[in-house]
Amino acid sequence: MKTEIFYVSLQSFLDYNIEFYNTMINISLPDGSVKQFAKGTTALAIARSISEGLARNVLAAKVGDQVWDADRPIEQDTSLVLYTWADAEGKAAFWHSSAHLMAEAIESLYPGVKFGIGPHIENGFYYDIDFMDYAISSDDFKKIEDKIMELAAQKQTFLRTPVTKTEALAYFTQKGDEYKLELIADLPEDAITFYKTGDFLDLCRGPHIPDTSFIKAFKLLSLAGAYWRGDEKRKQLTRIYGISFPKQKELTEYLNFLEEAKKRDHRKIGKDLELFMFSQKVGGGLPIWLPKGTALRERLENFLKKVQRKAGYQQVMCPHIGNVELYKTSGHYDKYGKDSFQPINTPIEGEQFFLKPMNCPHHCEIYKNKPRSYKDLPLRFAEFGTVYRYEQSGELHGLTRVRGFTQDDAHIFCTPDQLQDEFKGVIDIILYIFKTLDFKNFTAQISLRDKNDKVKYIGSDENWEKAEAAIIEAAAEKGLNTVIEYGEAAFYGPKLDFMVKDAIGRKWQLGTVQVDYNLPERFDLEYVGADNQKHRPIMIHRAPFGSMERFVAVLIEHTGGKFPLWLTPEQFIILPISDKYAAYANKLKETLEAADLRGSIDDRSEKTGKKIRDAELNKIPYMLIVGEKEEAEATISVRKQGEGDLGTMSVNDFITRINQEVNQYL
RNA sequence: GCCUCUUUAGCUCAGCGGUAGAGCAGCUCAUUCGUAACGAGCAGGUCGUAGGUUCAAAUCCUAUAAGAGGCUCCA
Numbered sequence A: 001m002k003t004e005i006f007y008v009s010l011q012s013f014l015d016y017n018i019e020f021y022n023t024m025i026n027i028s029l030p031d032g033s034v035k036q037f038a039k040g041t042t043a044l045a046i047a048r049s050i051s052e053g054l055a056r057n058v059l060a061a062k063v064g065d066q067v068w069d070a071d072r073p074i075e076q077d078t079s080l081v082l083y084t085w086a087d088a089e090g091k092a093a094f095w096h097s098s099a100h101l102m103a104e105a106i107e108s109l110y111p112g113v114k115f116g117i118g119p120h121i122e123n124g125f126y127y128d129i130d131f132m133d134y135a136i137s138s139d140d141f142k143k144i145e146d147k148i149m150e151l152a153a154q155k156q157t158f159l160r161t162p163v164t165k166t167e168a169l170a171y172f173t174q175k176g177d178e179y180k181l182e183l184i185a186d187l188p189e190d191a192i193t194f195y196k197t198g199d200f201l202d203l204c205r206g207p208h209i210p211d212t213s214f215i216k217a218f219k220l221l222s223l224a225g226a227y228w229r230g231d232e233k234r235k236q237l238t239r240i241y242g243i244s245f246p247k248q249k250e251l252t253e254y255l256n257f258l259e260e261a262k263k264r265d266h267r268k269i270g271k272d273l274e275l276f277m278f279s280q281k282v283g284g285g286l287p288i289w290l291p292k293g294t295a296l297r298e299r300l301e302n303f304l305k306k307v308q309r310k311a312g313y314q315q316v317m318c319p320h321i322g323n324v325e326l327y328k329t330s331g332h333y334d335k336y337g338k339d340s341f342q343p344i345n346t347p348i349e350g351e352q353f354f355l356k357p358m359n360c361p362h363h364c365e366i367y368k369n370k371p372r373s374y375k376d377l378p379l380r381f382a383e384f385g386t387v388y389r390y391e392q393s394g395e396l397h398g399l400t401r402v403r404g405f406t407q408d409d410a411h412i413f414c415t416p417d418q419l420q421d422e423f424k425g426v427i428d429i430i431l432y433i434f435k436t437l438d439f440k441n442f443t444a445q446i447s448l449r450d451k452n453d454k455v456k457y458i459g460s461d462e463n464w465e466k467a468e469a470a471i472i473e474a475a476a477e478k479g480l481n482t483v484i485e486y487g488e489a490a491f492y493g494p495k496l497d498f499m500v501k502d503a504i505g506r507k508w509q510l511g512t513v514q515v516d517y518n519l520p521e522r523f524d525l526e527y528v529g530a531d532n533q534k535h536r537p538i539m540i541h542r543a544p545f546g547s548m549e550r551f552v553a554v555l556i557e558h559t560g561g562k563f564p565l566w567l568t569p570e571q572f573i574i575l576p577i578s579d580k581y582a583a584y585a586n587k588l589k590e591t592l593e594a595a596d597l598r599g600s601i602d603d604r605s606e607k608t609g610k611k612i613r614d615a616e617l618n619k620i621p622y623m624l625i626v627g628e629k630e631e632a633e634a635t636i637s638v639r640k641q642g643e644g645d646l647g648t649m650s651v652n653d654f655i656t657r658i659n660q661e662v663n664q665y666l
Numbered sequence B: 001g002c003c004u005c006u007u008u009a010g011c012u013c014a015g016c017g018g019u020a021g022a023g024c025a026g027c028u029c030a031u032u033c034g035u036a037a038c039g040a041g042c043a044g045g046u047c048g049u050a051g052g053u054u055c056a057a058a059u060c061c062u063a064u065a066a067g068a069g070g071c072u073c074c075a
Helices: A002-019 A043-050 A052-057 A088-109 A138-152 A165-175 A178-185 A248-263 A266-272 A291-310 A324-330 A332-336 A360-368 A416-436 A461-477 A518-522 A548-559 A579-594 A608-617 A628-633 A651-663
Strands: A024-028 A034-038 A060-063 A066-069 A078-083 A124-130 A159-163 A192-197 A200-203 A217-227 A236-245 A321-323 A352-355 A379-388 A404-414 A442-448 A482-486 A495-501 A507-516 A538-543 A572-576 A599-601 A622-626 A635-640 A644-650
Touching: A034 A043, A043 A052, A043 A060, A043 A078, A060 A088, A066 A088, A078 A088, A088 A124, A088 A138, A088 A192, A088 A200, A088 A217, A088 A236, A124 A217, A138 A217, A159 A165, A165 A178, A165 A192, A165 A200, A178 A200, A217 A248, A236 A248, A266 A548, A291 A379, A291 A404, A291 A416, A291 A548, A321 A324, A324 A332, A324 A352, A324 A360, A324 A518, A360 A379, A360 A404, A360 A518, A360 A538, A404 A416, A404 A548, A416 A461, A416 A495, A416 A507, A416 A538, A442 A461, A461 A482, A461 A495, A461 A507, A507 A518, A507 A548, A518 A538, A572 A579, A572 A608, A579 A599, A579 A622, A579 A628, A579 A651, A608 A622, A622 A628, A622 A651, A628 A635, A628 A644, A635 A651, A644 A651
Parallel strands: A024 A078, A442 A482, A572 A599, A572 A622
Antiparallel strands: A024 A034, A060 A066, A060 A078, A124 A236, A159 A192, A192 A200, A217 A236, A321 A352, A379 A404, A404 A538, A442 A495, A495 A507, A507 A538, A622 A635, A635 A644
16 A cells, blocks of 8 residues: 555656656755756755765755755755755755664554654754554663664665645555645645665655765664653654764764763852752752852952942842742743742731742832832832742752742842833843853844733833834944844743753753833833823843853853852962962962952872862862972962963062953953 | 663763673872873662562563653743
8 A cells, every 4th residue: 555655656656757857957056056957856866966075975965945856856956055064954965864764763663653754953862652562771772773774784765755735645654654644734735755775764845965875973872751743731742863974984973072061060160169069858849058168259249249239239138938929920820830839828817928939029018118200210120039940850950940049039120211221221231241151152032922822921012122222233243243032932922042052062041131011010100200100110030140040050151160260260370389488478468469369279198190180170279389498588489270380480470360351351 | 741771989971681890080098290090999780660470680571760862832
């Protein structure tokens, strides 16, 4: 039955080809040239006409505005771009094809399994598979990898066949794969294709690489559960992550990269450098900041406070809990009530309090503390506000996902006309912070309303249009490289988020700026305008770091624990050659501390080499070695972490040097 | 919460049915040393927890807790 469908489709396809074989078509290439080829030529054939070497490396091609298989016949005049491993599109086809190959191997080893989806991802690919009654674990990886390499070497092609919806449904009904049937049901009638590799036939849009022999190195990375279509209520499939490369060497390099990244994991560095800890007794997801971590965090907070003071913010402080009425007014009670930490009850009065999950309701109350005039606006209330949110236990991750964290929060209350300027002001702060901390690889995402479903958002159409335009214009004016996502806005307003990657390339949202029409409404916030009428202010939530916890985590991974000198908990360590020089070391420390530098003395009875090694591993930026010579000359011998001996200098020269290094950013 | 894996000394890890091991850290002694690990000795673990199988369990089985990689969600 299934082969028949194939046969018919393929035959008609070939007939079609032959019929038009002799006609020529014009292909325009990226260099601007236009060349003639026989109708029905392929990207691969065109590549071969340029060079044999190029043909060997072509993985896919852009024909017109679509990415195609390199071996799919081209029937009309069009433009052509060839994609190789160097192109994102080439990698995508390569990894997508690898997912098919993996599925083929798995189907042959575990007959009867059902397949969900198997896309490429940023690094590699995965396939969601229903393994039915098979018990699968990472112990099976070797067996699967061996099968994959065996199949890859067979140089199997990815045979593309357009099918009708009826044919597609018939095939997967007969195969008994309900996941594919569900996918097909959602597809349009005339755009369904099958791809066949060896014995494995899959519903697939393509494109694929010319054949499996391009895949020279293959590694299955991990196993995970993934809900079908991301829906928690539906069946959980087994997701297998893998990665593949055209060269063995590249796989080795990638695995080395992963190893190196592990060393920069903030959880490991946080433990090694004694920055923070977790305790089972205190509770999961509740980070405890150790003295050095606290020193680092306080310095970051003070830095931001200073920036915010200059930008016209006022610091406020609020309690960690709030009465249930506060959250009923804010609407958080309905939204978070059940999926949150449960209320705290007072013993006698029977009052209910919630741990605060956000600072905004408290800040709205501050706004309401007295009547506000348009002359008071914008008002900017800032608070390092610790909030508590229930996260499912499986979600917790080091400092990046926790249950108690401190937002570098502030709420700006302004008039609609002030919105754009305020937005720009916030972007300035975020960019200044990123620049100061050398975060170069960030992306900015503007989240707007779903254009087709405006009813689910609160606030007037006019205000939304104004706010969305304000964000887009502000971002453009600040030269941000942004992506716009429709439908990603919160129900209460559009937002702008800044994402930064961690050591292994996972994206984390840090800074965020959100417009809010909802809370001013719910709290009935108002100001008296120049017209002596009452008006509703607009509220902007913003947190440049996002949270202290997540920001420090990403900072650790970016720096590998080598923090900038102005931030680092310990700037210097004095290493006396022997305890004969303890007095000089103590005096030196006093002098440096008087000059606002911070550090300590390693007065252990160890050899200098040992002390240096320990200081290097602790990432202390400056090691000051003092012995007989230094004491006699009142100098210090300076060694910089990671760089080595800088020679001898006077104490004042050292202080000047440090101050210059600290001040170059601040 | 769900899927897969992990859990042995403060840290990193070996042992995988037959009396608990190493390196580092710690302590004591010795040493007073010049740019990445001096030496000797000592101490440290009911092998995550609770059951079970077995003559015998760190090792096999079951449950449970915590951690890791994902999924859903989110700063």
